Amino acid sequence: MLQPPTLPTNYTVKHGHIKTSTGKTIRSEEMIVNMGPQHPSTHGVLRLEIVVDGEIIVDCIPHIGYLHRCFEKHCEHMTNYQQVIPYADRMDYCSAMTNEWAFALAAERLLKIEVPERVEYIRVIMAELQRIASHLIAVGTYGIDSGAFTPFLYTFIDREKILDLFEMTCGARLLYNYIWIGGLSHDLPPRFIDQAKEFVTYFRPRIKMLNDLLTYNEIFVKRTANVGVLPKEVAINYAVSGPQLRGSGVNWDLRRDDPYGVYHKLQWEPQIGKGEMGTVGDCWDRHIVRMREMEQSLNIIEQSLAVLPEGNVQAALPKRIRPEKDAEVYVRTEASRGELGYYIVSDGTASPFRVKARGPAFVNLSVLPEIARGSMIADLVLTAGSIDIVLGEVDR
Amino acid sequence: MEFIQTIFANELFVAVLLSIIPLIFIIVYALVVLYTEMKVAAHIQDRVAYMRTGWHGVLQPIADMLKLLQKEDIIPAHADKLLFRMAPFIAFVGTYAAYAVLPFSSIFIGSNINLGAFFLVAVGSLVVVGILMAGWASNNKWSLFGGVRSAAQMISYEIPTALAIIIAVMITGSLNLQEVTKFQDGGIGNWVIFGGPLPWNQKLMVMPFTIITFFIMFVASIAEVNRTPFDLPEAESELVQGFNTEYSGMRFAMFYLSEYANLFTVSAVVVALFLGGWSSPFGSLMSGPVWGIFWFVAKAYIFVFIQIWVRWTLPRLRVDQLMYVSWKVLTPWLFFCLLAVGLILVI
Numbered sequence: 001m002l003q004p005p006t007l008p009t010n011y012t013v014k015h016g017h018i019k020t021s022t023g024k025t026i027r028s029e030e031m032i033v034n035m036g037p038q039h040p041s042t043h044g045v046l047r048l049e050i051v052v053d054g055e056i057i058v059d060c061i062p063h064i065g066y067l068h069r070c071f072e073k074h075c076e077h078m079t080n081y082q083q084v085i086p087y088a089d090r091m092d093y094c095s096a097m098t099n100e101w102a103f104a105l106a107a108e109r110l111l112k113i114e115v116p117e118r119v120e121y122i123r124v125i126m127a128e129l130q131r132i133a134s135h136l137i138a139v140g141t142y143g144i145d146s147g148a149f150t151p152f153l154y155t156f157i158d159r160e161k162i163l164d165l166f167e168m169t170c171g172a173r174l175l176y177n178y179i180w181i182g183g184l185s186h187d188l189p190p191r192f193i194d195q196a197k198e199f200v201t202y203f204r205p206r207i208k209m210l211n212d213l214l215t216y217n218e219i220f221v222k223r224t225a226n227v228g229v230l231p232k233e234v235a236i237n238y239a240v241s242g243p244q245l246r247g248s249g250v251n252w253d254l255r256r257d258d259p260y261g262v263y264h265k266l267q268w269e270p271q272i273g274k275g276e277m278g279t280v281g282d283c284w285d286r287h288i289v290r291m292r293e294m295e296q297s298l299n300i301i302e303q304s305l306a307v308l309p310e311g312n313v314q315a316a317l318p319k320r321i322r323p324e325k326d327a328e329v330y331v332r333t334e335a336s337r338g339e340l341g342y343y344i345v346s347d348g349t350a351s352p353f354r355v356k357a358r359g360p361a362f363v364n365l366s367v368l369p370e371i372a373r374g375s376m377i378a379d380l381v382l383t384a385g386s387i388d389i390v391l392g393e394v395d396r
Numbered sequence: 397m398e399f400i401q402t403i404f405a406n407e408l409f410v411a412v413l414l415s416i417i418p419l420i421f422i423i424v425y426a427l428v429v430l431y432t433e434m435k436v437a438a439h440i441q442d443r444v445a446y447m448r449t450g451w452h453g454v455l456q457p458i459a460d461m462l463k464l465l466q467k468e469d470i471i472p473a474h475a476d477k478l479l480f481r482m483a484p485f486i487a488f489v490g491t492y493a494a495y496a497v498l499p500f501s502s503i504f505i506g507s508n509i510n511l512g513a514f515f516l517v518a519v520g521s522l523v524v525v526g527i528l529m530a531g532w533a534s535n536n537k538w539s540l541f542g543g544v545r546s547a548a549q550m551i552s553y554e555i556p557t558a559l560a561i562i563i564a565v566m567i568t569g570s571l572n573l574q575e576v577t578k579f580q581d582g583g584i585g586n587w588v589i590f591g592g593p594l595p596w597n598q599k600l601m602v603m604p605f606t607i608i609t610f611f612i613m614f615v616a617s618i619a620e621v622n623r624t625p626f627d628l629p630e631a632e633s634e635l636v637q638g639f640n641t642e643y644s645g646m647r648f649a650m651f652y653l654s655e656y657a658n659l660f661t662v663s664a665v666v667v668a669l670f671l672g673g674w675s676s677p678f679g680s681l682m683s684g685p686v687w688g689i690f691w692f693v694a695k696a697y698i699f700v701f702i703q704i705w706v707r708w709t710l711p712r713l714r715v716d717q718l719m720y721v722s723w724k725v726l727t728p729w730l731f732f733c734l735l736a737v738g739l740i741l742v743i
Contacts, residue, residue: 031537033537033538055541055715143711146711146712147625147627147710147711147712148709148710148711148712149437149441149708150440150441150708150709153441153442153443154441154442157442213709214711217710217711219625219710219711219712219713220711222713222714222717223711223712223713223714223717376714376715376716377541378628378714378715379714
């Protein structure tokens with residue numbers, strides 16, 4: 001059975017001896033400190049056990065599981081595939097639309113059904129709005145980690161506008177239960193398109209303001225450039241995905257490389273980190289990739305709103321969805337944090353036999369000990385923040 | 397001070413009175429600056445702070461003080477009880493002692509000693525001892541981190557502060573803060589930041605260096621007070637509250653009070669040395685003993701406001717970057733300015 005990673009029980013902290021000028025020796029030793037589950041800046045209930053030599057980190061072991069809610073086990077007891085959607089919401093609660101869409105896609109591929117064009121476009125709009133909202137949280141909390149409290153408030157003002165759009169459509173601000181298998185739960189309300197267009201024109205200059213305030217601030221650059229460098233090969237070996245992978249210079253975006261929805265019909269570019277302020281793959285690169293991805297999402301939303309076709313959004317599905325026996329499918333999508341995949345196994349009944357969720361934050365977090373060794377505690381906080389984890393997705 | 401002595405004959409009574417007046421000032425000022433910080437922070441962050449206690453929240457600082465007063469006094473289990481209890485007061489004493497030499501007005505200075513500036517630098521080191529004690533006595537590894545970082549930071553930034561004071565003293569010719577301020581009396585042109593009351597050719601040559609010195613001193617004094625961007629010891633994102641973590645209630649309030657008092661102290665020192673202290677910028681208009689207090693407090697308050705403004709805008713520096721800034725940027729520049737000002741004054 002796999003053991004969770006811990007320090008070996010016979011781990012003895014290393015002692016050092018420093019000779020002073022008078023000839024006496026001062027004993028020094030490493031400390032084992034806990035950045036505990038309750039901490040203002042581990043973005044949730046993450047426990048980091050750190051072995052420090054002064055301020056330098058010798059080793060760092062993340063302990064997770066504080067937010068495990070048995071999502072996958074719950075799915076096996078659903079009486080209907082549609083009932084899984086609210087549970088999928090709650091995995092990555094900062095980016096619920098993309099979770100729902102990934103599961104709906106997986107179930108639709110299992111059942112081999114096609115959705116109308118209008119549904120595809122609306123799903124793209126919702127997912128891109130959600131991507132912006134999720135990146136706004138990431139950027140805001142990253143500012144707090146580095147000591148700048150103000151950008152957080154500004155990003156949340158912008159986020160409010162997005163949440164207003166969501167609330168107008170499906171009634172909820174954070175956990176929507178909107179993208180159903182075969183279609184959507186509600187059609188767009190009449191005011192949605194105009195308000196979304198207003199949001200696009202409102203938000204573009206705000207990205208520039210956020211860049212001026214935080215991203216290109218000399219102190220922020222000094223804190224994040226050359227810190228937490230994730231080399232390309234290490235990123236690929238650890239199966240890292242999303243902005244973290246693109247920040248290390250790898251040109252891989254599932255929306256283009258494993259296309260789903262209508263992304264192939266729209267004009268947009270995946271953003272890659274180029275090491276502008278330091279090394280390729282440092283924290284600043286990941287941050288700027290997120291900022292630029294928000295801009296690209298705005299382009300996608302603008303284009304989708306312009307060509308939105310008419311049609312019906314409610315699906316004509318039976319009440320009990322029964323896929324074939326022994327059918328299985330793995331579908332992966334580009335969620336806000338990386339490759340979100342669902343592997344569904346069906347046994348012919350109305351409830352899934354097994355649903356496995358591949359959470360991007362879980363995989364992205366696994367690379368933290370590798371890149372944190374040798375840095376300082378202050379750097380560890382920023383590195384962990386630049387991975388942009390949501391513990392709901394790490395623990396499921 | 398002599399004025400007060402003419403009223404009361406008893407020396408001891410006068411001394412006690414003079415030491416209580418700054419304390420009353422600190423307490424009143426702390427309430428005002430609490431409110432300022434809260435409202436300035438809120439408006440920078442595009443929100444409004446408290447609006448319900450009193451008109452637009454003016455009574456909120458009093459409510460905060462009352463809340464802190466009635467909190468349970470918790471001392472961690474294995475903390476060093478004596479040091480834990482002493483630490484906030486030592487930190488406060490270090491700050492409060494500096495008020496003895498601040499020239500509030502031409503007739504009011506707590507103690508008109510000839511070594512005023514030197515005394516300030518010396519007494520400011522007491523705060524380091526208090527913070528170290530707090531960090532160690534809390535029996536908490538994170539507090540220890542905060543305490544040690546803070547000690548390193550405050551000690552490093554005393555060098556630029558002292559060097560800047562030396563430069564100002566060179567121009568004015570006295571370590572006595574009251575003399576320094578009297579030297580700058582007579583209008584804005586006489587302020588040390590604009591070169592002091594020197595002949596105009598010397599003044600023009602000295603002016604760039606005094607302006608640089610002023611900025612460096614201001615930056616170093618923000619570091620002395622442990623405010624962002626130098627607030628690593630109480631880095632809320634990393635160490636919960638740093639050396640403050642285990643303190644609650646009135647002990648926390650003492651640390652808080654000493655931080656705000658320190659804010660005013662360093663602003664006041666900068667104002668007294670570089671911006672003319674209690675002298676009016678208009679020369680004889682609006683000057684006089686009582687006006688002096690107004691000018692002194694107003695000028696120092698502007699710098700308090702700037703410190704609050706900077707806190708809510710900038711991210712924080714890492715420990716090694718902080719030390720780099722102090723030793724490799726500020727100190728060499730100040731040495732250069734020292735040399736330049738000295739040469740100009742001699743030639």
